[in-house]
Amino acid sequence: MKNVLYVGNALSNKGKTVTPIETLSEHLKEICHVKVASRKTNIVLRLLDMISLVLKNRNWADLVLIDTYSTLNFNYALIISLVCRVFKIDYIPILHGGNLEKRLKNNPKLSASIFKNAQCLISPSEFLKSLFVSYGYSNVEYIPNCIEIENYPFLNREIVNVHMLWVRSFSEIYNPRLAVLVLENLVEKNEKATLTMIGPDVDGSLKYVQQLAKERKLNVNFTGKLSKQDWLNVSKSHNVFINTTNFDNMPVSLIEAMALGLPIVSTNVGGIPSLIKSNIDGITVKANNAEAMANAILHLKQDAQLKNKIIANARQKAEGFDWNSVKPSWIKLLK
Secondary structure: OOEEEEEOOOOHHHOOOOOHHHHHHHHHOOOOEEEEEOOOOOHHHHHHHHHHHHHHOOOOOOEEEEEEOOOOOHHHHHHHHHHHHHOOOOEEEEEOOOOHHHHHHHOHHHHHHHHOOOOOEEEOOHHHHHHHHHOOOOOEEEOOOOEOHHHOOOOOOOOOOOEEEEEOOEOHHHOOHHHHHHHHHHHHOOOOOEEEEEOOEOOOHHHHHHHHHHHOOOOEEEEEOOOHHHHHHHHOOOOEEEEOOOOOOOOHHHHHHHHHOOOEEEEOOOOHHHHOOEOOOEEEEOOOOHHHHHHHHHHHHHOHHHHHHHHHHHHHHHHOOEHHHHHHHHHHHHO
């Protein structure tokens, strides 16, 4: 078995959303030895913890996996990749940032220093793979995010009144305010609609969205961050899953909603069209358009046959993201 170091943001025990490093690292322990960093909240201490992990294990490690995002955390990937090159350790960036193209455009030399020197790149979406290929990176492997399908009981929900569920971190790039505007649009159409928003605050967006709901006199249920089991329990009383993001790659929350039988209405940005084929296994609309999203939800309500087709197709697709389906790709890579 190979010895693997995995660096990224493992902060769910600090009130943040569960990230791929926390789920994938546990799965990878079935096929390799894994050590992880970091669980430090402070960004400087987190970076030092990541560097320390590599330095202390430089003679042990066969490979370093690096979760790579487009925002501030891009700098972690830059520095850790440099440390790996200094000590001649193979490394593989795992591409997560829905807005990584901005880095490729605006920071081409820094991007090349990370990506051109990597053993390969792992993309969880075909969209991001094709994007990197278009920028001249040919060493990109597609391995999707995964779930454990048995943890997601399928339920066919009737849509009499619309009960929307939104699950994401409150961050500007995920456009949480749009969810409130969709609720307002439905109420203006005399729908008895509800909205529950689950997730931790990242950049102050939660307070802004709460204020918006208050100003518009809309009753939105803000739960904060919930454990996986708690939000799965909450999902049973909802019948539409909405994804409002402006930038995205392949969010696990959408795969989870597909597995649960929640019909999805999502913006058609980034890697979303690679995951959801509109009117086949979900409905996609243009970004930042509350009217279009509300109309798509009403279409699902009014056409039970379409809704049933969508959720059946979506569940079948979600089964392809089960760990047992994804594991062979990781075994092949780690050989």
